[in-house]
Amino acid sequence: MVTLRDESVGSADATGPTVGVLALQGDFREHARVLGELGARVVLVRRPEDVEGIDGLVIPGGESTVMDKLSRAFGVAEPLRRRIAEGLPVYGTCAGLIMIADTLLDAIDGQQNLGGLDVVVRRNAFGSQNQSFETDLEVPALGDEPVRAVFIRGPVVESVGERATPLASLPDGRVVAVEQGDLVGTSFHPEIQGDVRFHEYFLAKVRARVRAGDSSSPSTAA
Ligand code: GLN
DSSP states (O other): OEEETTEEESOTTOOOOEEEEEOSSSSHHHHHHHHHHTTOEEEEEOSHHHHTTOSEEEEOSSOHHHHHHHHHHTTOHHHHHHHHHTTOOEEEETHHHHHHEEEEESOOTTOOOOOOEEEEEETTTTTGGGSEEEEEEOOGGGOSSOEEEEEESOOEEEEEOTTOEEEEEOTTSOEEEEEETTEEEESSOGGGTTOOHHHHHHHHHHHHHHHTTOOOOSOOOO
């Protein structure tokens, strides 16, 4: 179920968990649709009060510089930083990966991020000749079937810190998917390819955390 203020769309029999999708800019609707189809209750996150009840958060692709400015202007950056520091599961795709990286290269002047993931990420890392492309990626954590990955002016993970683990690399060795506990980041966009395995992988982390009673959401019962 997707809830936008008092408007609800999507599956009415969603049983949770409650997953926020940062909905300030970018392709948040695609993520909301996939998460809804997988049985999550989806909350579009735009204001500080939207952050309180969520068990996990997806940050979509889009433009990280704009997302950064809007998240500060709308007052959601600080509450999100606090929840991430407390262990909120987060999945960031493309611009979303940039938002949760601890260290950014080729950021614009004054660009801030939420941080949490112990990686160094370079924005727009594929250069003007190769900004957008698709490729099949081996992702052992998701099984034998490769993931068809769509890159759109994507970042790469230039260095993976001690706390993080690579999940997938390009044939040249550049890391394009990582995880660190309940944080997951991909340079590409599974939400537009119809392969829901990354979202399932993330939702399993959210569900495990809710079961363990670690979520600060008071509303996870159906
Ligand atoms: N280049 C964008 C940025 O810096 C990311 C592109 C995307 O999310 N598709 O935020």
